[in-house]
Amino acid sequence: GQNIDQPTEMTATEGAIVQINCTYQTSGFNGLFWYQQHAGEAPTFLSYNVLDGLEEKGRFSSFLSRSKGYSYLLLKELQMKDSASYLCAGLDSNYQLIWGAGTKLIIKP
């Protein structure tokens, strides 16, 4: 079956760095997405990786290893506004997104 696994909740300190991991099993693979979702709001796009390696976008970076079925989202210089859920989603061979349940990130001062 298809599956996306990510931790349910993580806590980090303002100004620090946090890494949110995601492992995936999909029927075929056409890329991996990360979305951010603040409580009570809609998900918003953060990143898309289809090739191995690190993609950097400001304070946020996303890494993909296709051979390991693994991705992570790295958040640097954490700010209180980064408190949100982070959703990992894999795109399968039919170009359908398989979503993880999300990782709730709590930032403490």
Next chain:
Amino acid sequence: IAGITQAPTSQILAAGRRMTLRCTQDMRHNAMYWYRQDLGLGLRLIHYSNTAGTTGKGEVPDGYSVSRANTDDFPLTLASAVPSQTSVYFCASSDKGGTTGELFFGEGSRLTVL
């Protein structure tokens, strides 16, 4: 502001009633989607449409129907609501249906079925 508009934002509904959730986008995106989001679960695809005039079933289509008469509108209908359909419903669109496009989401419709 361009984007996706969903209505209603919140609704309490008696079981057995018919309900239509509306979704309109002004980005001229070809593909549109309906997801439900439940606590502890990932977003689950209900129905999708890769282009106006076509629709397809997602992971959890039972009890729901959709139509795509034009590019902008993609309503979701619950013919006879049941309590298990209590959820937050998100409409989304993409300019690259069936491929790798980024999804743009509406603000969600919170539905409670009693």
